[in-house]
Amino acid sequence: MKPETITKQIFKIIPALLLVALSAFLLQGDVWTFWTWYLLALVMGVAAMPLTGRLFRRFQDRGWMFSKVTAIAVSGFLTWFLVAVKIIKFTTGTCIVVTLVCAAASLILYCREQKAGFECIPFVHLDLVYAEELLFFAAFLLWTYFAGFHPAAYGTEKFMDYGFMEAMMRSKTLPATDLWYSQGKINYYYGGQYFAVFLTKLSGAKVELTYNLMRTFVAGLAFAMPFSLVHQMVTDRLGKTGSRWKKALPSVTGILAGISVSIAGNMHYVVYGQIIPFIRKLKGEEVSSYWFPDATRYIGFNPDVEDKTIHEFPCYSFVLGDLHAHVVDIMFVLLLLGLLYAWMKKVRTAELSGESMSRKQFWKKQLLMPQLLAAGALLGMFHWTNYWDFVIYFVVTCGAALFMNIIGQKGRSKWVLGVTAAQAAEVLILATVIILPFTLQFDTSNMVQGIALAKHHSLPHQLLVLWGLPGILTILFVVSLLVEKLRGAEQKSLYHLLASIRLPDLFAVLLGLCAIGLVLIPELVYVRDIYENGNARANTMFKLTYQAYIMFGMTMIYAIFRLLVIGKNKILKVLAFIGLFFFVWTCGYFGNSVHSWFGEVWKPSQYKGLNATAFLETDFPEDVNGIRWLKENISDAPVVLEANGDSYSEYERVSAMTGLPTIMGWYVHEWLWRGDLADLNAKIEEIKEIYTSTDETRVKELLENYNVSYIFVGSCERNKYGADLNNDLLKSLGEVVFQDSEYPTYIVKIN
Structure with missing residues (x-):
């Protein structure tokens, strides 16, 4: 190896060494548990790469960042399933054995792939894999350090989240006895806390520490996984380019996407935390400090009316410290979105190749795609981790199938509807069957009491404050895309329109339209529950717009890239730049909330530790x-x-x-x-x-x-x-x- 090559490799290692040293300095005695947790996820991710590499074969990194979650989902779910059907006991030993069996199966798959001549390990783009790992480690460390300033599992619903973990740590059967109803079992979505316990048993750590590590682990993934997905989308859209600055665009856009999903706030902070106080100061009026939860309790609270709602988002969750169903499910939701894009890439590649096949081969190919089967399994798991996400992402999955079938079946209505219906039925059946051990004992009769028309509606300016920025950017992107494709087109059918759109553009359109739909639904209908008096729309708006925020986060950043870099309309470029400016401004919410909740985080001497019970x-x-x-x-x-x-x-x-x-x-x-x-x-x-x-x-x-x-x-x-x-x-x-x-x-x- 040449000396300059050796020097280059040494310089590459320096950031990793600095991060390791920084973690030891910041986390003090907790660093051993942090390293153990990180290395466990790393090893599990490596073990799952043969499977992930096959599912994400057309990604530059072969799905490296998704591999950690794939490993946790497969081994954790299989352990739960075997425990739930009473084949094994829920112990540390059985968790380890099942995980090793999954790793062995993955190794066998790797050997078969190698014999078949497929490359499923990311040897080609190791620089990208290394960069992703550094970003994940840094994000994981950042949130873990912050958690050490406010580690208490006390307040909001933390007693429930932590109690679920402790109850499962004691139990050898699942579901565990309900800690607040000793005559029954847990009758709620406990999957998120289960995965925290599963990793706790594998790592040998104490639940007092892993309660906080699980939420910071998810926060780290909520940055790294959008980075990987949007990085690939931008790479696909740019194609081969010799320009140095364009080569940097996938990484820059990916980082912005990670920030958008996991760190940014919404425009409530900009309007009520910055602009209005500035105007009041100019008038000589007294200004009160901004309280970060106000961004999640706005509709119904300002002005104060009967219709109280909730519209939280990931950064708020990560700061607050709940380990609730919708929080843990973020990593599985992002895995599903990655799978859908990988599936669409595979279908589009096959469609472009124009390969011919028999009817039997056709249906086999349509119904037995690994990505689609994996998506069905994940959707089934959502019943148990957060049922709302099953409903939401079943629709998103069907939307992806419809888009691709319109293209693949060349707009032939009967074939489009037939194939889409078959794939939807396949996903639904698979999702229903694999989760039966949970649903057969889960009583939802009191949680869901039907659907009703919304009696109250959000004020237009409130919708604009909360979702106007990503919504407007999404609409600008979609409209510009339609104008671009329809202008001068000889045939203006839906098939020709979708077929003319590049895949990353199409995927961004899908996410953006779904996000807009999730924001609008609570304005029309809501799911009835026990909170109907005074908070009728609260739970519906909370669960739907939480996922809208995640999809908007990636769509908004991709739309800004698309309008600024690819688009030619100068007015749209200006609007996209303005959108980027306001997006950066919303990131100030992160600093405000971190300081409000955690205190003086710039003083490591005030770090309290990760023990959730020290309070x-x-x-x-x-x-x-x-x-x-x-x-x-x-x-x-x-x-x-x-x-x-x-x-x-x-x-x-x-x-x-x-x-x-x-x-x-x-x-x-x-x-x-x-x-x-x-x-x-x-x-x-x-x-x-x-x-x-x-x-x-x-x-x-x-x-x-x-x-x-x-x-x-x-x-x-x-x-x-x-x-x-x-x-x-x-x-x-x-x-x-x-x-x-x-x-x-x-x-x-x-x-």
Whole structure:
């Protein structure tokens, strides 16, 4: 090897070494867990490359960044499936064995691919793979460092998210016992928290740390995966080019796409956090500071009206720190979008080759494409990770199929509809069958009560503030594309129009139109649920526009590239540049929210660590020792009674932090999951009876009915029941196995 080549390789290694050193400096004692988690994902991604390389064969990087998620999805889902059908137990050992079996199967596939002469490992574009890995590591490190300034699994729905993880860590069967309803199993989309537990078991780390690592891991992927997808789209659109600045465009656009999906805010920050305060300052008026959650609680709140809605987006989720269904599913959603683009590339390549085939070969090819089958499997998994995403992306998948079939079947209506219907049916059947172990025991009757026409509507200026920027850029892109293709065209049929559009343009159009549709749907209809009074559209708007934001994020950046670089209309170039300016401005939301929530992150000395339960020392000093005694000394999942409380409150701190089930937990959550208010109200009264009654026989009867093994008496119990709390009777029911040395907190083990 030439000396200059050696020098070049050394310089390439320097950024990686600097990132590793920086991680050790910033994360302090947590760095070993961070490295372990990162290396686990890296090794799993390498092991899955034969499969990913086949699915993404026409990508420059062969789907390298998607391989991590592919490995997690395949091995994690297979483990869950085998546990759910009671073939294996959910233990660390079985997680490792199933993962190794998947890796072995991938190796066999690699050997077969090599014999067939296919290249499924990205040897050709190692520079791109290396750059993607650096970007992912940097994004993962950035969010992990921030998380260490506010690591507490406390507030919003974090008790639920963390409690689900602790409950599954204890359980050898799935679904685990509902930690807030000891007589039943978890009846919610627990797939996201399951994958966090699956990786926790594989890594051998503690759930106190991996709760935060899972959310920062997703945040890192939410940057790297859009980079990979949009990088490929821009590369495909540019084709071969000798220009140095054009060679840099895929990387620049990819980075902007990663920022757009994972870091940027919306125009609410620009309008209400920058422009309006600036005008008020000029007028000499007092200006209040901008509170970053306002960007997600705008329609219904400003002005204050009856129709309260939610319109969150990834950056807000990553800052807030929830590990909820829609957050973890981001990485699987991005994998699906990558698969759809890879599938469309494959279909378009076959269509351009004009190969002839028999009818049997035709249908085999249409229905047995690996990308389509993989998309169907992912859609099935969405039932369990976040059902809303199944509905949304089934429509997106069918849209992709329709577009490609209009082109592939040359506009012949019967063939277009026939092939599209067959592919949609295939995907739906596959998605339904593979998730049956979940859906057969999952009761949605109370969560979904039908669909109704929207009685309230967002004000036009509110829609413009939230989604005007990506929406307008998308419309400008689509209109310019239509004008470009229809001008001077001899035949103006839908087939000839779609056939004339380059694939990356077509994919961007698909994502943009779907995103616009998701924004408009809550203005027309909503899904009825228990929040109908005053918050009728909230959940519908939340789940639909969250995915719209992700698709808009990539479409908007691609549209700016397309209008600025490829387009020739000077007015559109100016508008695209203005759009880019405002997009960059929305990124200020990231800095504002990070400072508001995490504090002075530029001071590493204030880093607190990743332990999600450390807040117990300061927020629950009376209970912390008792909670830790339970976690350290109690195996399996016996019922531990604690006082119940309202959702989002400090109640259920024992069950949430230990995963040990209690009789009744957060009221509104169990109302949503169970629907039987009479049953829930009866349980509340009986819990009160246990803590306050002087009738020993009745108390023993209730404890036996609910199979209670331990009674926890701490701060919440004393606050709720006050002087009515019958300590003497409670202590007489068994052995006091824990008594705090400083506070009157104790735990009784029932005889």
